[in-house]
Amino acid sequence: MSRIAYVNGRYVPHAEAAVHIEDRGYQFADGVYEVCEVTRGYIIDMSRHLDRLDRSLGELAIAWPMSRNALKLVLREVLRRNRVRDGMVYLQVTRGVAKRDHPFPGPATRPSMVVTASRIDPAASRRNADTGIRVITVPDNRWERVDIKTVGLLPNVLARQQAKDAGAQEAWFVDASGVVLEGSATNAWIVTKDGKLVTRQADTGILRGITRTTLFDVAKKLNVTVEERDFTVEEAQSAREAFVTSATKTVMPVVAIDDRPVGNGHPGSVAQALREAFFDVAEKTSA
Ligand code: PDD
Numbered sequence: 001m002s003r004i005a006y007v008n009g010r011y012v013p014h015a016e017a018a019v020h021i022e023d024r025g026y027q028f029a030d031g032v033y034e035v036c037e038v039t040r041g042y043i044i045d046m047s048r049h050l051d052r053l054d055r056s057l058g059e060l061a062i063a064w065p066m067s068r069n070a071l072k073l074v075l076r077e078v079l080r081r082n083r084v085r086d087g088m089v090y091l092q093v094t095r096g097v098a099k100r101d102h103p104f105p106g107p108a109t110r111p112s113m114v115v116t117a118s119r120i121d122p123a124a125s126r127r128n129a130d131t132g133i134r135v136i137t138v139p140d141n142r143w144e145r146v147d148i149k150t151v152g153l154l155p156n157v158l159a160r161q162q163a164k165d166a167g168a169q170e171a172w173f174v175d176a177s178g179v180v181l182e183g184s185a186t187n188a189w190i191v192t193k194d195g196k197l198v199t200r201q202a203d204t205g206i207l208r209g210i211t212r213t214t215l216f217d218v219a220k221k222l223n224v225t226v227e228e229r230d231f232t233v234e235e236a237q238s239a240r241e242a243f244v245t246s247a248t249k250t251v252m253p254v255v256a257i258d259d260r261p262v263g264n265g266h267p268g269s270v271a272q273a274l275r276e277a278f279f280d281v282a283e284k285t286s287a
Contacts, residue, residue, distance in 0.1 A: 004081040006074050006115040011081060023112055025094030029152035032056035033092040037247040041085045042284035043075060048210040056149045062095050065113040078115045079287040087119040088248055092151060129275055132255035132267040133169035137233050138162060140173035140181050147204045156184040170244055179230045182206040186244035190236050191270045201228040211245040218274055218281045241268030251275035
């Protein structure tokens with residue numbers, strides 16, 4: 001079955017789906033995006049993802065390309081046409097097509113919107129969670145507004161490649177004082193010796209992950225305390241457990257940081273319990 005993408009009002013074969021060469025997303029990374037997890041035919045935390053999209057669009061003064069309800073229909077339709085029941089749905093909105101010039105174009109320029117869906121094998125994801133992943137740390141060289149979910153992801157791409165080259169699956173951005181900010185496409189967490197969850201406060205220095213937000217609710221249900229504060233690479237390396245969260249990784253145990261094992265070097269029980277409880281708590285919208 002061939003894949004189908006949504007591009008500016010049309011459902012087109014994936015191989016033929018294209019945007020204009022003067023799309024501001026292509027030329028300036030002048031756009032925002034969202035990724036929603038899809039599990040067993042449900043879109044996970046769609047309301048929170050659309051709320052963050054609203055915020056990202058607002059921060060960049062890009063108009064919604066269509067109403068929120070129409071957008072939900074498009075997400076579902078792309079999933080349906082691609083028969084994706086486990087995987088992700090990706091949506092990108094840019095400021096649209098305009099003659100290349102740095103300032104925003106006039107109001108006649110309509111935002112562009114692209115939606116794609118892809119499968120993630122749930123069994124492979126479970127196997128990863130059973131073994132845990134390795135992360136490396138990299139200096140944070142991203143721009144200062146990473147709280148906006150923009151498509152300007154070049155530093156993230158380079159960091160992830162560096163992780164791959166080092167035999168790791170994720171890279172954690174670290175600021176000049178050794179504080180862990182977040183991963184290239186995940187939020188970073190540790191579990192302290194006394195069983196508390198720690199993740200960095202969500203100001204403008206990290207992306208406020210939807211999975212991160214929902215995990216606060218999961219922790220509450222499991223009676224686990226969460227602290228939002230700075231933690232260093234050293235604290236993470238000597239923590240009881242570490243893990244990452246995102247719409248594509250859910251809760252993924254980390255077993256090594258810069259080649260130093262975390263805990264006993266195996267996925268920890270707290271991360272596993274959070275992973276198991278996640279879908280009981282997260283919002284589930286039929287895809
Ligand atoms: N990335 N931090 C960054 C830099 C991210 O790109 C992401 C998600 C997260 C976690 O956010 P959420 O829980 O809302 O997925 C944190 C998506 C999955 C991606 O780019 O593929």
